[in-house]
Amino acid sequence: MSTKQNLWRKQVITWLEYNVSSHRINHILGVEATCIHLAKCHQLPEKKAAKAGLLHDLAKFFPPDRLLRIARKANIEIDEISQQHPHLLHADVSAVVAQQEFGVKSTKILDAIKNHTLGNPEMSSLSCIVYLADKIEPNRGNTNELNRLREIATDNLYQGVWETSDYTLQYLVSDRKLIHPRTVLTRNWALRKVKKTASL
Numbered sequence: 001m002s003t004k005q006n007l008w009r010k011q012v013i014t015w016l017e018y019n020v021s022s023h024r025i026n027h028i029l030g031v032e033a034t035c036i037h038l039a040k041c042h043q044l045p046e047k048k049a050a051k052a053g054l055l056h057d058l059a060k061f062f063p064p065d066r067l068l069r070i071a072r073k074a075n076i077e078i079d080e081i082s083q084q085h086p087h088l089l090h091a092d093v094s095a096v097v098a099q100q101e102f103g104v105k106s107t108k109i110l111d112a113i114k115n116h117t118l119g120n121p122e123m124s125s126l127s128c129i130v131y132l133a134d135k136i137e138p139n140r141g142n143t144n145e146l147n148r149l150r151e152i153a154t155d156n157l158y159q160g161v162w163e164t165s166d167y168t169l170q171y172l173v174s175d176r177k178l179i180h181p182r183t184v185l186t187r188n189w190a191l192r193k194v195k196k197t198a199s200l
Helices: 003-019 022-041 046-055 064-073 080-084 086-102 107-114 125-136 144-155 157-174 181-199
Strands: none
Touching: 003 022, 003 046, 003 086, 022 046, 022 125, 022 144, 046 086, 046 107, 046 125, 064 086, 080 086, 086 107, 107 125, 125 144, 125 157, 144 157, 157 181
């Protein structure tokens, strides 16, 4: 890591120390490390993956009114579920903060930040990596299911997205939580990609 990159990373972490909990910082650093690992596995740009991972939860602890205010100002779509649960906007708002506070201009990095919670059909490989890393990073636990998902993610990004989405959906259903349509659309898109590849 160059001196400039190291300085930038320290600035981000200092900002995070004032804006998220120490537990959340551990998660963020776990996501950053997992992004780098997955980027290596899939021959993708490690620096971009690391940046997206480090910045993915900037707005995680913003209160609902602030999330809604920033989303409206940035013309982010606020659907009925997001209106009822503004926390779901934290990914999109984190991309806004990354752009404004830390000068991120890369569309792929910003999209990866936006897509890390709900996913998005047709998302890039970088977005897939951050989506996966957010859910399988080491601090999430050491269950057999998570370890299985970690193995899949290192081998096949689309299968990782599909099966990790299934894992998330099962949790949401069992906990009787609302499910955002984007999560289902992302799952179906990734499953189709896997099936299409298998049929070639």
